[in-house]
Amino acid sequence: MSTRENCDKVLLVQADFDGELDAAQSAALVTHRETCPYCREAWTHLSDTRNAVRQEASYHPASEALRRHLEQRLIRAGMTPAAAHRRPGARGARLLSWWRSLLGFGLGAAMATVAVLMLVQPVPSGDIADFVMGSHVRSLQPGHLVDIASNNQHNVKPWFDGKIDFAPPVKNLADQGFPLEGGRLDYLKNREVAALVYRGGQHLINVLVWPADGGPEAPQLLERDGYNIVHWREKGMTLWAISDLNTAELQNFVARWRTHP
């Protein structure tokens, strides 16, 4: 059988090879290949070429150093996750999720850098909720949730000693359905804060704690890009609880936390 020089169906054969056709079209081309040596050979070449390219060609992922460099560059240009938070509504959330899909786990480094920048560049106090949300989002990245993993408040509380200049109130609400998962250090605005992590069913709750500037303040409910936030002041501490729990459950958690001895 002599090989034909060409066949006007070869681009369709290629489309079939690339998975671009539906089942009926594909079946018709299988039949065609049985009678067309040119297209049969084309299929073999397509397959060999694909194997060679996919198996042997260099793939150039961005190096860790480049990723970090780009993060720094974007942050210097003011294109930060915090800026994404400040954009209204769904658009901000989309930009944030896009940033995350772009830079992946680098978000943690980016947020840490944002926090460092804040040491020299004070921001309006109204942005605390954005920082709280940034901290929460970052904590959900693998390996960022807790510095000390423990269900025991008697392990978590002393862990903070010497790491921060205050003693955060660490409570375990396991018997109320909100077991303590652990704690970590975090940076919000220009100070170190304690983060306590609780679990409520499938949901994680971050409670960020630092010394208060003012007197007691009743819990207030906020919402940022789908996360619920409750903040209040008591016993000389400012507390921010954030979670993707619904508002009723998060308020329930806060009420139980506050009444727990």
Added chain:
Amino acid sequence: MHLDAAHNLARWLLRDPADAEDVLQEALLRAFSYFPSFRGTNARAWLLQIVRNTAYAALKKRRGIHMVNLGADTEAESGNMELADPGDDPEVQLIRSEAQREIDTLLQQLPLDLRECVILRELEELSYKEIAEIIGAPIGTVMSRLWRARRLLSKAASAGAYAS
């Protein structure tokens, strides 16, 4: 991750590591400032489109500066370290890296408009529609460029290692 795809594309279009990093940085800055006007749903294709356009602009500028030097002259740096399987014995690795160098060279020698189609299709595994969006051409053009690119690769390699 999008950033890896963006870097890979820039690297293959520019054939130079430093230029690719510059283009990637500029493309990201553009992407972040254009983002408010992005209405689509495929953020990866959208980013790759910006990378591609930025790369073309850089190539045009580079061509203005160096009238020549567009050949496949980056062979020395293209044999890369990160893809080596640590478990392979040295001989297998040597053969493998030779095959890799050969394919890399063939790809680098493809004309730019054909090369980008192959990279997007085979390495990023994008659909015709996505590739058409990225290169700003009809799907029919994507199909014929892919076909030409693959035929060139196949012919060039028929004397070489993989078409045994």
